[in-house]
Amino acid sequence: MKEREREDDFLWGSVDEQEEAAAERGRKNRRRKTPYCLRGSLAVKITVFFVLAISCMIGAMSGILCLYMGDRGAYVRELDSVLLDELKACSIGNLYEVKYNLSMGNVEAAAELCRDSNMDIDLIWVDNRNHENLLWGTEREYDTKLKYDSYYSFGDMKKTVSLNNHILKPDVLYLYRVYFNSEFPENDDFQKTALLTRKLYGLRYSLIGMVCAEVLLCAVCFVFLMCAAGRRKGREEIVPSVLTGLHLDVLTFIFAAVGACFFVLLLTAASRTEGFGIAVLLPAGCAVMAVWITLYCMEFALQMKQGEFWRHTLVSLAFKGLWKGGRLFCRGVLRLVRGIPLIMLTLTGYFGIFIVEFIWVGYFVRSRTGVRLWLLEKAVFLAAVMYIALVCRRLLKASRALAEGQEDYLVDTSGMFGDFREHGENLNSLGQGIAKAVAERIKSEHLKTELISNVSHDLKTPLTSIINYADLIYQEAAGAEDIVPAEGRSAEESSLAETEDGEGSRREENARIAEYAEVLLRQSRKLKKLLEDLMEASKATTGNLDVNPEPCEVGVLLTQAAGEYQQRMEEKELALIVRQPERTVQVMADGRHLWRVFDNLLNNICKYAQENSRVYLTLEEKEGWVLIIFRNMSKFTLDISAEDLEERFVRGDKSRHMEGNGLGLSIAKSLVELQNGRMEVVVDGDLFKVTLRFPVIDASAVK
Amino acid sequence: MYNILICDDERDIVNALKIYLNDSAYRLFEAFDGKEAVRQVKSNDIHLVLMDIMMPEMDGMEAMVKIREISNVPVILLTAKSEDSDKILGLTVGADDYITKPFNPVEVSARVKSQLRRYMQLGAGNRSDEVLRCGGIELDDTRKKVSLDGETVALTPTEYEILKLLMQHQGKVFSPREIYQKIWKDLPYGSENTVAVHIRHIREKLEINPAEPRYLKVVWGQGYKCEKTFSP
Numbered sequence: 031m032k033e034r035e036r037e038d039d040f041l042w043g044s045v046d047e048q049e050e051a052a053a054e055r056g057r058k059n060r061r062r063k064t065p066y067c068l069r070g071s072l073a074v075k076i077t078v079f080f081v082l083a084i085s086c087m088i089g090a091m092s093g094i095l096c097l098y099m100g101d102r103g104a105y106v107r108e109l110d111s112v113l114l115d116e117l118k119a120c121s122i123g124n125l126y127e128v129k130y131n132l133s134m135g136n137v138e139a140a141a142e143l144c145r146d147s148n149m150d151i152d153l154i155w156v157d158n159r160n161h162e163n164l165l166w167g168t169e170r171e172y173d174t175k176l177k178y179d180s181y182y183s184f185g186d187m188k189k190t191v192s193l194n195n196h197i198l199k200p201d202v203l204y205l206y207r208v209y210f211n212s213e214f215p216e217n218d219d220f221q222k223t224a225l226l227t228r229k230l231y232g233l234r235y236s237l238i239g240m241v242c243a244e245v246l247l248c249a250v251c252f253v254f255l256m257c258a259a260g261r262r263k264g265r266e267e268i269v270p271s272v273l274t275g276l277h278l279d280v281l282t283f284i285f286a287a288v289g290a291c292f293f294v295l296l297l298t299a300a301s302r303t304e305g306f307g308i309a310v311l312l313p314a315g316c317a318v319m320a321v322w323i324t325l326y327c328m329e330f331a332l333q334m335k336q337g338e339f340w341r342h343t344l345v346s347l348a349f350k351g352l353w354k355g356g357r358l359f360c361r362g363v364l365r366l367v368r369g370i371p372l373i374m375l376t377l378t379g380y381f382g383i384f385i386v387e388f389i390w391v392g393y394f395v396r397s398r399t400g401v402r403l404w405l406l407e408k409a410v411f412l413a414a415v416m417y418i419a420l421v422c423r424r425l426l427k428a429s430r431a432l433a434e435g436q437e438d439y440l441v442d443t444s445g446m447f448g449d450f451r452e453h454g455e456n457l458n459s460l461g462q463g464i465a466k467a468v469a470e471r472i473k474s475e476h477l478k479t480e481l482i483s484n485v486s487h488d489l490k491t492p493l494t495s496i497i498n499y500a501d502l503i504y505q506e507a508a509g510a511e512d513i514v515p516a517e518g519r520s521a522e523e524s525s526l527a528e529t530e531d532g533e534g535s536r537r538e539e540n541a542r543i544a545e546y547a548e549v550l551l552r553q554s555r556k557l558k559k560l561l562e563d564l565m566e567a568s569k570a571t572t573g574n575l576d577v578n579p580e581p582c583e584v585g586v587l588l589t590q591a592a593g594e595y596q597q598r599m600e601e602k603e604l605a606l607i608v609r610q611p612e613r614t615v616q617v618m619a620d621g622r623h624l625w626r627v628f629d630n631l632l633n634n635i636c637k638y639a640q641e642n643s644r645v646y647l648t649l650e651e652k653e654g655w656v657l658i659i660f661r662n663m664s665k666f667t668l669d670i671s672a673e674d675l676e677e678r679f680v681r682g683d684k685s686r687h688m689e690g691n692g693l694g695l696s697i698a699k700s701l702v703e704l705q706n707g708r709m710e711v712v713v714d715g716d717l718f719k720v721t722l723r724f725p726v727i728d729a730s731a732v733k
Numbered sequence: 734m735y736n737i738l739i740c741d742d743e744r745d746i747v748n749a750l751k752i753y754l755n756d757s758a759y760r761l762f763e764a765f766d767g768k769e770a771v772r773q774v775k776s777n778d779i780h781l782v783l784m785d786i787m788m789p790e791m792d793g794m795e796a797m798v799k800i801r802e803i804s805n806v807p808v809i810l811l812t813a814k815s816e817d818s819d820k821i822l823g824l825t826v827g828a829d830d831y832i833t834k835p836f837n838p839v840e841v842s843a844r845v846k847s848q849l850r851r852y853m854q855l856g857a858g859n860r861s862d863e864v865l866r867c868g869g870i871e872l873d874d875t876r877k878k879v880s881l882d883g884e885t886v887a888l889t890p891t892e893y894e895i896l897k898l899l900m901q902h903q904g905k906v907f908s909p910r911e912i913y914q915k916i917w918k919d920l921p922y923g924s925e926n927t928v929a930v931h932i933r934h935i936r937e938k939l940e941i942n943p944a945e946p947r948y949l950k951v952v953w954g955q956g957y958k959c960e961k962t963f964s965p
Contacts, residue, residue, distance in 0.1 A: 483814065486813065486815070498749035498750075502752055576817065584954065586955060587953055590953065591929075593927075593930045621955065625951075625953035625954075
């Protein structure tokens with residue numbers, strides 16, 4: 031449908047318009063080609079969504095690991111010291127068990143704990159001379175840097191245990207030296223910890239890179255999704271989503287509430303999980319959150335793109351309501367205040383001030399004379415205020431009367447002085463001036479109408495005689511020509527001397543007179559038409575015409591006009607094609623004047639249209655306007671601008687070899703404008719196009 | 734033999750009219766102002782008055798009021814004033830027809846003839862209820878005959894039906910669609926054009942000036958109607 035319209039415009043638009051339209055389309059196409067395809071595709075969008083979620087997850091996981099490693103000092107310390115810390119944390123449990131078993135005297139059990147593990151323990155007593163005495167130790171066949179010391183006392187001991195000739199005392203700190211085999215040959219927790227720690231340590235810089243990369247990827251995906259929001263394949267406009275019906279602030283609230291719930295849930299779950307569970311749970315949660323936020327942002331972007339998103343929010347609606355209510359309230363108050371007469375208003379104001387001052391005086395002025403003076407001042411003040419208010423009221427009345435059009439209203443300036451008096455006198459002279467101007471204007475308007483009517487009468491009366499006598503001469507001469515033979519015969523009886531030659535010359539003379547009379551007649555008729563048109567044009571342009579606008583069915587008028595002109599068109603071999611919509615289209619217009627417009631335009635067409643061509647009369651409704659379009663192909667080259675054609679006395683054919691006076695279009699334009707319409711003339715090559723525009727009226731509203 | 738009074742302050746126009754109306758059936762009287770016209774009507778048995786409006790001594794309107802006091806003769810106003818308001822005023826004061834200057838002589842003689850026929854035939858009155866009347870148009874449905882000022886006019890059956898419909902409901906405006914439905918007994922489907930063409934033809938046959946019809950009026954933008962006339 032749109033394409034068709036465009037095609038139509040292409041056909042009928044001016045050359046400039048065409049070029050512009052083509053260029054515009056080209057620009058659009060170039061701009062549209064790639065991004066629109068991608069943005070519109072649903073599959074691409076879903077894929078990007080997935081990429082976003084996954085990269086978010088990976089990023090979060092890497093981030094957590096980075097933090098973990100950082101916390102462990104992986105970025106500042108050697109691998110061994112980091113590893114030792116990890117192993118230390120891991121070995122605390124075993125160490126305690128060994129200590130417990132030793133305190134119970136179960137040396138064998140203690141040794142058993144270390145047998146199949148990568149850990150070995152020495153128990154050392156440091157004596158007073160700072161000498162280390164090995165009390166007990168597990169077998170160790172390796173030398174390692176992975177070892178640490180820690181001191182413990184046994185606390186209360188239920189048994190007396192002696193190790194290596196030393197009786198263990200409960201309140202002495204013993205040194206436990208823990209060794210780890212750096213090869214980790216045994217398959218135990220230490221091996222696992224060491225493996226993981228070593229691997230993570232090796233990856234510690236890659237992890238940072240990973241985080242950066244994922245953040246970048248997320249950002250790209252996010253931006254793409256924002257751009258793609260609301261785009262669909264094959265649609266140029268923004269397509270609303272399912273959620274668009276919701277107000278933006280409601281939507282924000284829902285998204286925020288659900289997001290917050292989920293976040294709290296995630297934190298609770300994370301606090302209950304330990305170890306690597308968190309490393310999975312947190313990234314997954316992050317991914318879900320990211321998707322959730324992105325969804326919201328997409329909706330937000332969509333509403334932004336649709337424009338006026340602020341207007342769709344509930345808050346703005348409420349705000350608007352409040353604003354309206356407030357304005358109504360203020361207006362009401364203002365009206366109430368305005369309703370109070372000036373004197374009352376002044377008095378009220380005066381007494382308001384009086385009461386405030388009275389309270390103030392009552393509090394602070396103690397002396398009697400002070401109070402008296404104040405009262406005196408107030409009395410004088412009241413008198414002055416009342417005087418000014420009275421004068422103002424008089425002046426106000428006068429200006430109001432002036433505004434209402436009573437130019438003869440006079441202000442009573444007695445009792446006024448100074449500027450008030452001058453103002454009053456100015457108002458009086460202003461009123462007189464206006465009265466004079468109005469009277470003159472009415473007179474001149476009247477004169478103008480009179481002039482048109484009188485001139486028209488004075489011109490028409492002699493013209494009537496001219497036309498009639500020219501007609502009479504013509505008839506006589508032409509009639510005589512026919513009668514000549516008969517006359518000749520009668521003349522034969524009286525004088526036989528009448529020769530063939532004489533008869534011939536008289537006939538010739540008559541023919542010549544008839545020819546001249548015909549010219550006279552034709553030209554005087556033209557003059558008559560010109561006179562009538564001139565009168566009409568002057569009436570139409572000055573608005574000196576009764577216009578009674580009423581609902582007028584343009585379709586019917588079109589049909590009627592077509593019927594009136596059918597025959598004339600057929601004579602000129604013009605095919606009149608009327609196109610109008612199914613439904614009735616009404617405009618406010620005066621049917622007679624509108625017909626006059628149609629008459630002028632169709633008359634023009636009959637005169638100037640190329641024979642054997644088509645004439646289009648189209649009625650359409652577009653954007654609140656009713657368009658009536660007349661289109662035809664001109665017989666002559668129209669080397670004249672449309673604006674000039676609308677001027678008076680301008681005609682399409684410069685050679686002026688056609689009848690007509692160039693007033694038709696001007697009259698039509700004036701008449702259309704009198705009826706609140708507009709007329710546009712477009713000349714495009716040989717195409718002559720007149721468009722009448724009238725505002726649409728609602729057909730259902732008018733009975 | 735009909736007596737016609739021609740009244741205009743322009744002698745040339747009076748003379749021209751006298752030439753145009755030069756017919757053995759008419760006897761022509763002339764007057765050059767309103768007073769004279771009234772006098773002529775009083776003293777002669779005038780059958781029709783052709784009168785200008787703007788004249789010295791007494792203007793056409795005033796003269797017409799005076800004439801109406803004494804006689805019922807048809808009065809055709811002949812004037813250069815072409816405003817609608819002037820026409821309406823003239824017709825309400827009592828004129829029977831209105832011709833604007835510069836006039837077409839053929840039109841003048843046609844209108845004169847029409848007014849005379851109506852005036853003379855109204856008294857004779859062979860009026861039956863079967864006959865529909867609108868001004869000078871008579872439609873006799875029993876004989877399927879239409880006449881204008883007593884002269885039979887040949888209409889095609891469709892034209893006849895349309896005219897009958899309009900004359901049966903004088904004053905009512907019919908849209909082209911309605912007319913099509915009533916005459917062709919079918920929905921128009923965009924062929925309302927035909928109605929407009931037919932009506933144009935009827936107007937050409939029944940009206941002296943089809944562009945300014947007296948009886949079959951075009952209500953632009955609404956439809957067509959047969960003017961309601963108050964025939965005595």
